Amino acid sequence: MSDDFVNEQHLELRRADVRDALLAAGEALREALPQRVPILVGGDARHGQELVSVDPGLPARIVALAPSATEADVDAAVAAAAAGRSEWAERTPVERARVLRGAAALLRERRLELAALASYECAKPWAEADADVCEAIDFLEYYARRALELDRDGMLGQPPGERNTMRYLPRGMVAVIAPWNFPLAIPTGMVAGALAPGNAVILKPAPQAPACAHAVVSALLQAGVPAAALALLPGGDQPGAALVRHPGVEAIAFTGSAKAGSEIVRAAAETPTGASHVKRVVAEMGGKNCVIVDSDADLDEAVPAIVRSAFVYAGQKCSAAARVLAHEQVFDALASRLAGAVGTLRVGQAQELGVDVPPLIDAEAQQRVASYIERGAREGAVRAQVASHPGAGGGFFAPPTLLGELPAASPLLNEEIFGPVLTVEPVADIAAACDIVDGLPFGLTGGLFSRNPATVRHVVGRSPVGNLYVNREITGAMVGRQPFGGNRMSGTGAKAGGPDYLLEFCRARVVCENTTRHGLVV
Amino acid sequence: MSAEDQILAIGRQLAGNLPRSASPGERVDARLLQIVAGDPALRAALFRFTDVRPACTSVADLGQHLVTLLEDASPASRMGRAMLALARPRATRPLAALGAGGGVQRLAHRFIIGRSVDRALPALARSWDAGVAASVDLLGEASVSDEEAEAYVGRCAEALHALASGSASWPARPVLEADSLGPLPRANLSVKVTALTPEIRVEEPRRGIEDALERLRHLLRLGHRLGAHVHVDMETLDSRETVLGLVLEVLSEPEFRDGPSAGLVLQAYLRDSPAELDQILSWVDEHERRVPLTIRLVKGAYWDHEVIEARQHGWEPPVFTDRGECDRNFEGLTRTLVQAHPRVRLALGSHNLRSIAHGIACVRARGLQERDLELQVLRGLGDDLAHALARMGLRVRVYSPVGDLLEGMAYLVRRMLENTANDSFLAARSRGAPLEELLAAP
Numbered sequence: 001m002s003d004d005f006v007n008e009q010h011l012e013l014r015r016a017d018v019r020d021a022l023l024a025a026g027e028a029l030r031e032a033l034p035q036r037v038p039i040l041v042g043g044d045a046r047h048g049q050e051l052v053s054v055d056p057g058l059p060a061r062i063v064a065l066a067p068s069a070t071e072a073d074v075d076a077a078v079a080a081a082a083a084g085r086s087e088w089a090e091r092t093p094v095e096r097a098r099v100l101r102g103a104a105a106l107l108r109e110r111r112l113e114l115a116a117l118a119s120y121e122c123a124k125p126w127a128e129a130d131a132d133v134c135e136a137i138d139f140l141e142y143y144a145r146r147a148l149e150l151d152r153d154g155m156l157g158q159p160p161g162e163r164n165t166m167r168y169l170p171r172g173m174v175a176v177i178a179p180w181n182f183p184l185a186i187p188t189g190m191v192a193g194a195l196a197p198g199n200a201v202i203l204k205p206a207p208q209a210p211a212c213a214h215a216v217v218s219a220l221l222q223a224g225v226p227a228a229a230l231a232l233l234p235g236g237d238q239p240g241a242a243l244v245r246h247p248g249v250e251a252i253a254f255t256g257s258a259k260a261g262s263e264i265v266r267a268a269a270e271t272p273t274g275a276s277h278v279k280r281v282v283a284e285m286g287g288k289n290c291v292i293v294d295s296d297a298d299l300d301e302a303v304p305a306i307v308r309s310a311f312v313y314a315g316q317k318c319s320a321a322a323r324v325l326a327h328e329q330v331f332d333a334l335a336s337r338l339a340g341a342v343g344t345l346r347v348g349q350a351q352e353l354g355v356d357v358p359p360l361i362d363a364e365a366q367q368r369v370a371s372y373i374e375r376g377a378r379e380g381a382v383r384a385q386v387a388s389h390p391g392a393g394g395g396f397f398a399p400p401t402l403l404g405e406l407p408a409a410s411p412l413l414n415e416e417i418f419g420p421v422l423t424v425e426p427v428a429d430i431a432a433a434c435d436i437v438d439g440l441p442f443g444l445t446g447g448l449f450s451r452n453p454a455t456v457r458h459v460v461g462r463s464p465v466g467n468l469y470v471n472r473e474i475t476g477a478m479v480g481r482q483p484f485g486g487n488r489m490s491g492t493g494a495k496a497g498g499p500d501y502l503l504e505f506c507r508a509r510v511v512c513e514n515t516t517r518h519g520l521v522v
Numbered sequence: 523m524s525a526e527d528q529i530l531a532i533g534r535q536l537a538g539n540l541p542r543s544a545s546p547g548e549r550v551d552a553r554l555l556q557i558v559a560g561d562p563a564l565r566a567a568l569f570r571f572t573d574v575r576p577a578c579t580s581v582a583d584l585g586q587h588l589v590t591l592l593e594d595a596s597p598a599s600r601m602g603r604a605m606l607a608l609a610r611p612r613a614t615r616p617l618a619a620l621g622a623g624g625g626v627q628r629l630a631h632r633f634i635i636g637r638s639v640d641r642a643l644p645a646l647a648r649s650w651d652a653g654v655a656a657s658v659d660l661l662g663e664a665s666v667s668d669e670e671a672e673a674y675v676g677r678c679a680e681a682l683h684a685l686a687s688g689s690a691s692w693p694a695r696p697v698l699e700a701d702s703l704g705p706l707p708r709a710n711l712s713v714k715v716t717a718l719t720p721e722i723r724v725e726e727p728r729r730g731i732e733d734a735l736e737r738l739r740h741l742l743r744l745g746h747r748l749g750a751h752v753h754v755d756m757e758t759l760d761s762r763e764t765v766l767g768l769v770l771e772v773l774s775e776p777e778f779r780d781g782p783s784a785g786l787v788l789q790a791y792l793r794d795s796p797a798e799l800d801q802i803l804s805w806v807d808e809h810e811r812r813v814p815l816t817i818r819l820v821k822g823a824y825w826d827h828e829v830i831e832a833r834q835h836g837w838e839p840p841v842f843t844d845r846g847e848c849d850r851n852f853e854g855l856t857r858t859l860v861q862a863h864p865r866v867r868l869a870l871g872s873h874n875l876r877s878i879a880h881g882i883a884c885v886r887a888r889g890l891q892e893r894d895l896e897l898q899v900l901r902g903l904g905d906d907l908a909h910a911l912a913r914m915g916l917r918v919r920v921y922s923p924v925g926d927l928l929e930g931m932a933y934l935v936r937r938m939l940e941n942t943a944n945d946s947f948l949a950a951r952s953r954g955a956p957l958e959e960l961l962a963a964p
């Protein structure tokens with residue numbers, strides 16, 4: 001298994017036969033809906049239908065029915081894992097890696113079907129849905145290899161008479177609280193990251209995406225993760241909060257909003273009496289991602305890249321572009337070209353090829369985005385807007401919108417909207433742009449368009465963000481190529497898909513053994 | 523004489539018609555290109571400088587870019603180091619900036635015929651006099667909005683008018699004005715679909731097709747009315763299905779059955795180009811048109827892009843990665859196209875003496891007239907060649923870009939890439955490779 005990691009190839013959608021196969025998979029999946037997703041604890045499955053996940057583009061279409069996990073389910077899951085997890089922890093790293101890669105192979109066999117599932121359950125356009133499946137596979141393949149590398153002895157000094165070793169051991173029990181916006185990739189990444197070094201995992205997926213999470217868990221179980229080491233608890237905030245507080249949970253991996261993330265950090269810090277550990281939290285939270293456009297930027301490239309960064313998947317990526325800071329010398333040209341480009345966006349169903357902006361995830365998101373846009377129009381100027389989809393199905397569509405002339409304190413410039421809304425403003429120079437970025441509480445992704453290496457170096461040196469993209473789109477991080485994660489209020493912990501991630505789920509033990517007897521090295 | 527001997531003989535004749543010694547200016551250019559091709563770091567810095575040149579608003583800005591780009595690259599050649607030494611001190615930096623900026627301007631002038639069709643007309647008329655026709659290309663690619671696409675169509679329409687009226691008074695040049703299938707327009711415009719629509723989506727070619735349909739119809743109507751030829755260029759593979767679908771769809775419409783003369787491009791570097799040609803030829807068989815479709819066969823201008831894009835995605839590159847394979851495929855497609863006469867008109871876009879000689883030999887072998895083959899070259903790359911071909915009585919057309927530096931940058935950078943690529947025919951020729959080697963079967 002020493003072969004090098006390579007990213008799973010995205011589908012070549014420019015080929016007609018590839019597209020046809022994908023559309024056929026979509027149809028086949030649609031006919032088989034709804035799926036039934038159980039609570040899975042220690043090998044027992046309990047069905048129910050309190051939790052209903054729907055197609056955001058046609059809410060009357062039910063994608064999955066699931067029970068909603070309760071605190072009792074949380075207790076049962078922790079107990080089952082506590083009783084049975086040693087089986088997984090005691091396997092050799094090689095065996096665990098084989099299982100994870102087996103799960104990757106199972107996902108690979110079902111690539112088109114899983115893309116279709118993400119498309120229907122979370123309104124992911126085809127290219128995005130396919131990328132989500134690929135990223136899930138990447139996480140499994142990458143972490144499997146990383147776990148093996150971690151197991152090799154490190155760079156400890158070894159003078160004669162002394163044997164020094166450091167081993168990475170699992171923390172024990174990890175709760176994973178996953179979002180819906182990468183419904184396959186992010187749960188897979190967090191779960192695989194925790195499983196790889198030997199932890200037991202309880203996955204609580206987003207209530208909007210239980211079926212995708214179930215697909216991931218099924219693949220892992222089928223590949224050989226013991227039932228006691230992996231539980232699935234579909235549900236809302238309640239089981240999530242119970243997991244975070246639970247004394248048996250040793251680490252929490254979370255991806256979601258800054259508000260929920262901060263709440264988890266706070267709750268996890270309250271070490272319950274009798275607890276034997278301080279909880280570790282790995283949190284990926286929101287951003288207010290800025291793209292700086294310098295006076296020497298190539299606008300032919302910047303405009304399409306910014307539009308894609310802001311509007312693909314309706315802006316529902318934590319990495320999405322939200323705010324453009326343009327050098328005043330190019331501001332007019334850039335703003336008007338951006339407006340023109342936004343005007344060409346097509347809003348429509350995720351399953352329709354050629355749609356740029358799919359519906360939002362749910363009615364609440366639709367409400368939230370609508371009120372931001374309304375406020376933005378009041379406080380500033382709407383520079384471009386595309387009417388949202390007129391369809392009769394009641395999908396949660398939102399109009400892609402470009403706003404300008406907003407006051408500095410406007411929430412539109414400072415809060416994460418998580419929707420198809422972009423703002424554009426002039427700055428006097430690059431330093432002023434950096435000051436603005438610096439003044440934001442977030443630090444997730446950022447972009448820079450400049451053709452001057454000195455400017456690039458300057459911004460790289462000043463930028464607080466976790467992932468800075470130069471002269472390209474600011475979304476689409478690849479496992480092993482662009483480890484992903486934010487600084488500041490955008491997150492805490494190592495970058496997903498990077499070399500350090502597994503360490504979050506490990507504790508290290510160093511052993512120093514005296515190997516001399518009466519002066520003789522034995 | 524064997525077929526291969528025929529090709530060699532034609533190639534030698536062609537070479538014999540090329541000017542024996544370059545003009546002093548050209549010698550300097552050739553020397554510079556050689557140095558640049560041999561110093562990858564300098565080449566990279568100069569590309570980046572050329573690329574950013576039109577966005578620089580002052581000499582100071584230009585100088586600042588030049589020095590940081592050179593410092594970043596730390597070129598190894600004497601010339602590279604000399605440039606850096608000149609650009610670094612504040613006192614001489616403006617000189618270096620103006621020199622390098624002027625170099626880009628000179629290069630641009632070599633590849634771009636003028637800022638507007640009106641300004642280019644005198645040069646076009648001179649070429650015509652000398653027996654060389656032109657196809658005008660309006661620089662500026664990738665419209666991002668409807669307004670930009672409309673503006674492009676507006677510029678194309680203006681260009682068609684200007685070409686049609688400007689060329690009316692040109693003297694008769696029978697070789698350039700008819701082949702055995704009928705008359706050929708003097709006015710000839712090349713059009714880019716990425717400029718015609720901002721809605722090209724790789725995963726849904728219909729979107730771009732539908733958006734561009736009316737704009738292309740408008741240009742074809744105008745071309746028909748003015749008696750001009752409209753040629754649709756081919757770009758990267760991401761837009762091929764859109765471009766091909768668009769052209770075939772619009773030319774299928776009854777309105778265009780009687781004209782105008784129109785054409786499209788086949789890229790021989792694409793592995794699946796033989797199948798693409800089959801598709802085009804079956805379309806031709808199914809659609810009765812009074813003026814036959816012109817197919818411009820080229821190798822393809824986006825080789826580096828296609829390879830890098832495929833590698834980044836882990837895909838098999840859609841283009842040949844072996845020069846010989848690409849050239850053999852070009853010859854295979856040439857044969858198929860010559861066989862397809864009179865269903866289609868054939869134009870070969872190449873500067874490679876071997877590829878051209880092979881095309882001429884095929885036409886002769888099939889017993890066609892030489893005027894049933896058009897040879898096309900790019901301005902700035904094939905000027906000598908164009909005149910040599912004209913002297914041999916062949917029909918030759920020079921692709922002549924029009925526009926300003928900003929609009930032309932992407933084009934210019936592609937040409938520089940091509941011109942400094944070590945394995946291109948032109949590089950081999952300017953290195954002084956023996957004729958036998960240049961003409962050898964790929």
Ligand SMILES: Cc1cc2nc3c(=O)[nH]c(=O)nc-3n(C[C@H](O)[C@H](O)[C@H](O)COP(=O)(O)OP(=O)(O)OC[C@H]3O[C@@H](n4cnc5c(N)ncnc54)[C@H](O)[C@@H]3O)c2cc1C
Pocket residue numbers: 754755756757787789791818820821822823824825841842843844845846848871872873874877898899900919920921940945946947948
């Ligand atoms: C009038 C005219 C119009 C044109 N219109 C178009 C157009 O619409 N679309 C378009 O794409 N191009 C177009 N071209 C550009 C043309 O593709 C390039 O100029 C041409 O590829 C250069 O080829 P050559 O035969 O002159 O030179 P050669 O040196 O014989 O060939 C160079 C070409 O070989 C190919 N190549 C390079 N390296 C490799 C390799 N390692 N393996 C395989 N193949 C390789 C590349 O295509 C490269 O450009 C046009 C050219 C002309 C003259």
